[in-house]
Amino acid sequence: MADKIKFGFLLTGGCAGCEMAMVDLSENLLGALEHIEVVFWAPTVADVKYKDLEAMEDNSIDLAFVDGMVRLSEHEHMVKVLRAKSKVLVAFGACAALGGIPGMANVHPTGELFQQAYKDTFSTENPEDVYPQPEYLLDGKYNLTLPAFQDKVRTIQDLVDVDYFVGGCPPHHEFVAKAVELIISGNLPPKGSWLTSGKAVCDVCKRNPANENMERVPVEHVKRTVDGHPEEKGCLLQHGYLCLGPITQGDCGASCLNVNMPCRGCGGPIPGITDYGAKAVSAIGSILGSQEAVDELMEKFPTLSKLVYRYSLPASRLKSKA
Amino acid sequence: MEFSPNIVGFACQWCTYAGADLAGNLRCKYPPTVKLIKVPCSGRVEPEYVLDALSKGADGVFIGGCHFGDCHYKEGNYKTDRRMQLISKLIQEFGFEKERFRWEWISGAEGKKFAEVMTEYTEQLKKLGPNPVKEGK
Ligand code: SF4
Ligand code: SF4
Ligand code: SF4
Numbered sequence: 090m091a092d093k094i095k096f097g098f099l100l101t102g103g104c105a106g107c108e109m110a111m112v113d114l115s116e117n118l119l120g121a122l123e124h125i126e127v128v129f130w131a132p133t134v135a136d137v138k139y140k141d142l143e144a145m146e147d148n149s150i151d152l153a154f155v156d157g158m159v160r161l162s163e164h165e166h167m168v169k170v171l172r173a174k175s176k177v178l179v180a181f182g183a184c185a186a187l188g189g190i191p192g193m194a195n196v197h198p199t200g201e202l203f204q205q206a207y208k209d210t211f212s213t214e215n216p217e218d219v220y221p222q223p224e225y226l227l228d229g230k231y232n233l234t235l236p237a238f239q240d241k242v243r244t245i246q247d248l249v250d251v252d253y254f255v256g257g258c259p260p261h262h263e264f265v266a267k268a269v270e271l272i273i274s275g276n277l278p279p280k281g282s283w284l285t286s287g288k289a290v291c292d293v294c295k296r297n298p299a300n301e302n303m304e305r306v307p308v309e310h311v312k313r314t315v316d317g318h319p320e321e322k323g324c325l326l327q328h329g330y331l332c333l334g335p336i337t338q339g340d341c342g343a344s345c346l347n348v349n350m351p352c353r354g355c356g357g358p359i360p361g362i363t364d365y366g367a368k369a370v371s372a373i374g375s376i377l378g379s380q381e382a383v384d385e386l387m388e389k390f391p392t393l394s395k396l397v398y399r400y401s402l403p404a405s406r407l408k409s410k411a
Numbered sequence: 412m413e414f415s416p417n418i419v420g421f422a423c424q425w426c427t428y429a430g431a432d433l434a435g436n437l438r439c440k441y442p443p444t445v446k447l448i449k450v451p452c453s454g455r456v457e458p459e460y461v462l463d464a465l466s467k468g469a470d471g472v473f474i475g476g477c478h479f480g481d482c483h484y485k486e487g488n489y490k491t492d493r494r495m496q497l498i499s500k501l502i503q504e505f506g507f508e509k510e511r512f513r514w515e516w517i518s519g520a521e522g523k524k525f526a527e528v529m530t531e532y533t534e535q536l537k538k539l540g541p542n543p544v545k546e547g548k
Contacts (some may be wrong), residue, residue: 196504293502302501367458368421370501383493393497395503406459410506410543 090138094273097129097150099171101164102191102242103157107182108133110259111154117266123275129153129171139167145174148194152272154181158188158403159243162223165237172249174403177277179268180245183258183355186283187194187365188403190258192242193395195402195409199240240290242403254283256338256357258400264340290352294343296324309376311385315383319349326351327375331386331396336368355400369397416470418445418529421460423452423453425530427475433522438545441526442533445473452476453514454487458498461512465502468545471536473512475525481518488516502544510535 100108111118115311127135128150130140153175159165172178188355194202208215245251255268268284271277273307278284291297298305305327314317319330325346327331332351336344338359345352358365371394377383390396398405428449449545450456453476464472469501474495476488495514503509513532517525 226545362459364459364462366501367462370458370494370497371443374497375490376453377493380493383496386497387500392504393500397497397501406462407502407505407507408466408544409504 090284090334093126093150094124095128096125097153097175098127098134099129099153099155099157099167100133101157101168101185101245102156103158103182103184103189105133105156106259107156107184107257110182110257110262114269116268120271121269122300127230129180131221139170140186142167142174142313142333143170145344147173148176150175152177152179154179155185155245156182158184158191159245159248160191160239162238162239165243165248166240168245168248174378176295178245178249179253179255181255182260183256183357184249185245185302186254186357186404187254187401188242189400190245192244192401192403193399195241196392196394198353199238201352219276241409244403247403252280253277254357256283256355257341258355261341261344263342266338283357283360284336285340285356287360288339290339290346294324294334294346296322296343298324298327298384305376307382308376309378309382310325311377311389314350315390319351325349331373333369333372333391333397335372336362336365353399358391358403366394366397366399366405373397413443414537414541416444416533416541418465418470418471418473418536419469420445420447420473421450421453421456422447422475423455423477423483423487424451424518426477426481426500426516427453427525429519430475430517430521430525433519434489434525435494435522439523439526441500442498442527444533445529452482452484452487452489454484456481456491458494460502461495461498463504465507465511465542466544468542469511470542471510471532472512472538473529473532475517476514478518496523507543508539510539 129137131137153171159168180186203220207220221235223235225233227233271284308329310329319325320328330351333354334352336359337352337354338356341356362368424433431447453474456474461472476491499512502512513534515528
């Protein structure tokens with residue numbers, strides 16, 4: 090047995106759900122730990138500081154995962170440091186790979202976001218209009234600093250070279266196991282690939298009309314999940330719920346469809362797609378059966394980008410000008 | 412120097428591209444702002460192409476197809492129309508002006524209309540100025 094794989098894990102602008110998915114591997118993870126030595130896992134698990142990572146030699150980590158997107162100057166700095174220290178860097182989960190749920194903020198100007206977060210939320214009391222400042226001089230002598238809030242949410246790839254991508258919010262544990270196995274066996278696909286099956290959610294979805302030799306029919310009415318309970322049987326897209334299964338990586342085993350929710354695209358684009366939201370528009374636009382259905386869609390989803398780029402807005406070809 | 416917009420155009424081979432050809436044969440005048448790409452059907456134009464063109468700095472993107480009922484593939488242009496309404500909404504949410512993306516139905520007999528639309532679209536984009544992604548470049 091060769092030396093253990095030196096492993097690092099950094100949480101940037103994420104919720105730690107991706108790290109939980111890793112921990113969810115339980116026995117599998119214990120098995121993997123025989124081959125892996127954790128040299129950095131911050132800020133969540135190991136008692137290491139950023140300066141410890143900064144002090145490491147370049148390329149001394151064999152494999153590093155990042156979960157979360159980039160929004161703060163701190164994220165940017167640490168992602169760049171981690172890249173320099175690592176031989177292989179994996180953007181792990183929807184936030185790291187595509188910008189994720191926090192990426193939807195990109196259609197709002199910073200002022201509006203601050204106003205909402207620090208002023209308008211009903212649980213906030215802020216009569217003096219205090220907003221976070223990157224620097225503050227306390228009592229005229231203590232210079233306090235905070236990481237600076239950047240203009241837009243960015244993906245890891247926007248900043249540094251990424252070797253592999255893993256989708257999911259969070260990544261499904263079976264699929265994480267597969268990725269870890271691939272890494273340990275050294276059987277990796279070409280750089281830049283997603284560590285996925287390449288199959289769409291529809292492919293593994295029990296509701297797929299093709300299973301019953303049925304053809305897809307145009308959709309006349311668009312529904313939202315708040316409009317009622319989606320049907321337990323049949324393709325949700327055909328029932329008018331805008332399921333993004335046709336264009337999304339299905340390594341989750343169609344989890345959402347198994348509990349009657351349409352796919353919202355957390356698995357990331359299937360191979361060959363250059364822009365997830367544009368492809369979503371293509372898929373949805375071609376199944377709508379009438380102008381009335383288009384109007385209904387526009388009315389029910391007033392911010393279209395938050396439907397078609399729910400997990401991938403910062404990865405869009407168009408960079409938002411908000 | 413006066414700003415001359417750069418328009419990326421997609422035209423279906425059965426109608427709008429034939430219309431552009433006819434405009435040439437009739438010696439209709441229109442500005443040399445459009446770079447026309449022939450496609451089998453306007454329904455073949457992926458929304459990805461529109462975003463790609465805009466993200467690379469095209470000042471305007473144009474799609475031309477057959478009139479409703481005249482599509483060579485029966486309903487390709489209905490699909491185009493539905494998709495393009497969604498794309499138009501999307502680019503506006505990203506902060507791009509509505510006018511940066513336009514689609515029209517122009518038949519093979521409407522050479523004059525093709526020239527008129529290109530002239531008018533060019534004027535419109537001139538007023539609007541360059542694509543904001545080019546700023547600072
Ligand atoms: S991808 Fe989902 S689970 Fe992972 S950090 Fe982002 S929000 Fe959390
Ligand atoms: S569109 Fe959705 S519900 Fe229909 S088969 Fe695909 S994943 Fe299943
Ligand atoms: S069905 Fe879609 S949204 Fe749900 S877990 Fe799978 S990829 Fe994510």
